[in-house]
Each structure stands twice: as C-alpha cells, then as structure tokens.
Amino acid sequence: MNNLLEINPDETDPSFGFKPDERPLSALMDYGLIKLDKPEGPTSHEVVSWVRKLLNIQKAGHSGTLDPLVTGLLPIGIGEGTKVLSVLLHGPKEYQALARLHDPVDESQLSKVLHEFTGELYQKPPQRSAVKRQTRTRKIYKLELVEKVGRLLVFNVLCQAGTYVRKLCYDIGEVLGPGLTMFELRRTKVCHIQESDGLIRLHDIVYALDQLKSGNESEIRKCILPIEHVVSWLKAVYVRDSAVDAICHGAQLAIPGISKLSKDISVHDLVAMYTLKGEIIAIGEASLSSNDISNNEKGLALSTMRVIMKPGTYGRLWKKTAKRDNT
Secondary structure: OOOEEEOOOOOOOOOOOOOHHHOOHHHHOOEEEEEEEEOOOOOHHHHHHHHHHHHOOOOEEEOOOOOOOOEEEEEEEEEHHHHHHHHHHHOOEEEEEEEEEOOOOOHHHHHHHHHHOOEEEEEOOOOOOOOOOOOEEEEEEEEEEEEEEOOEEEEEEEEOOOOOHHHHHHHHHHHHOOOEEEEEEEEEEEOOEEHHHOOEOHHHHHHHHHHHHOOOOHHHHHHOEEHHHOOOOOEEEEEOHHHHHHHHOOOOEEHHHEEEEEOOOOOOOEEEEEEOOOOEEEEEEEOOOHHHHHOOOOOEEEEEEEEOOOOOOOOOOHHHHHHHHOO
C-alpha cells in the first residue's frame, strides 16, 4: 500500500462485495485459484475435469498445458477466475529437467553449450504439439546445471511461455554431439506463482471436501485461494464504488472513478483494476501514466480489456453519478 498514490479519497460500502480473504465459500468458488501439483499420467484437461467434478462446479480452466508425463505446477482457475488466467502468460515459466547424455562429454564443453542456449533462440515445436509447427523465437532467461552424475544431468530452465523444454534438450544434445534425451520434467514456477510457496494435490481436495461435510471450511480454504493471487504482480488501480458496475458492463475507466493507483504506471502497461475492498474487477491497459492521472481531473485513464467481476456485484451507482464522475 506504500507504493500507492491516493487521488480521490473515498470509502467503500460494506453492503457490496467482500474482501478477498473474507469471501464466503460460495463466493470463493466463483473467484478461486488452485495451485495444483499435477501428477504424472493424466492430461491437463483430465485433471481440470476431475477438479470440476470434485467441487461440483460448472467452470474451471488451467493456465499452460502440461504433457501427460510432466508433473508440477498447474494453476487452475474456478468460476469467474478462469477469465484472468491468461495474465500468467505474460510471465516466465520455470522447469526442472532430468536428462541423459548418450555419451560422456567434457564439463567445460557442457558449460559452454548451456551458456550458448541462454538468451533468444529459434525453436520449432515438436510434431506432437498443440500449436502450428512454425519456427519461432523464445527466450531462455536462465539455464543452470544443478547436478551431474555420470551421464545424468539435472538442470533448471527459466524460460518464456511457449518454450518446449524437451526440444531444448534435444537441440543441446545436437550441439554437444553425442545427443541428450530428457526423460523427466517438472514445472516449478508460472509467472510469480512458485512451487516453493506450496502446491495442492488432488487428494488434498478430497480430504478438504470430507472435512467440509462436518462443517470445517479451513481445509478447503487452504486448497482454494482468492483469484487475486493471479494478478498480484500487476500494477494496480483502485476504483470507487460508483464506477465498479460500469466497468463490469465493459465501460472504460475515467480519472474521476479512480481512488488510488500504483505510482509507476506507464502508458500501455497492463493494469489490474480493484475495488476498494481489494476485489479484482477487470484487467485494463493504461491510456495515461500515473503522473498524468494524478495531475488531471478528467480523461480516459484505462481501457478495459477483460472483465472478471460479475455485473451486479456492486450497485448501479454509476447511473446516478455518471455526470459527476464521468465514468
């Protein structure tokens, strides 16, 4: 909150909405995130289907497909939370890979080649992929050898979304000479969400639902986090109650509708729009910088790109205040 600039001090009506951590369970099911630890075997689609059936909900989706044999972090949004998952594609992903050299290589040569594969590279998706097989560029931010035992290699890869790590291993093997085959892969990070912060397994959800039958909500609340965790890394604008429902109907956000905002917003930045209670309303693109917004009384501040909150969550106060607030 110390990095926020207050331009239109205002209070929020407690009769509308909930603070994210204080949502009743029914509302949390509409705006939830599960940081699932995907097991080896099923497809990502199958895992999401199982979660949907376990929770008895209509809407669930994941961010970033993992192949059946790949394990690790699979962010799952439930309810309206599915609408915000695409934001995670703007951040990097991290994997830990286990691969085997076909023949021994000198460690200095290995270190040199791994360094050469750091940065921007050309990559063509493998034949069995969900995208068109066209050569494209992807960035490898970090390629670190964690351990080497004989011909077995363990290394961490921090890369741009859409990078095929198995293909990366194959290409490294081609440059090394003897070849390199990946046979285990685990995703440890998606954007700012990390495995080290704790993941949820499918049987954790089963246990939590069993506890819920006896009236204990604590376990299911450990499994389902407020969807605001997905957008916590974005710059932020906090919207006055009078402007919330208008944004939910697709309106753009004008300066009078803003109460406070991040100090470092630049034009074209991706920005999260929140209520004064901290609920995500929508994702927008900045039309003005923080400095321009704070120094003007009128003007379009953000273009609404993706509405998350259901219309009607807040009262239609914008009908009464549209002339005054210009929102």
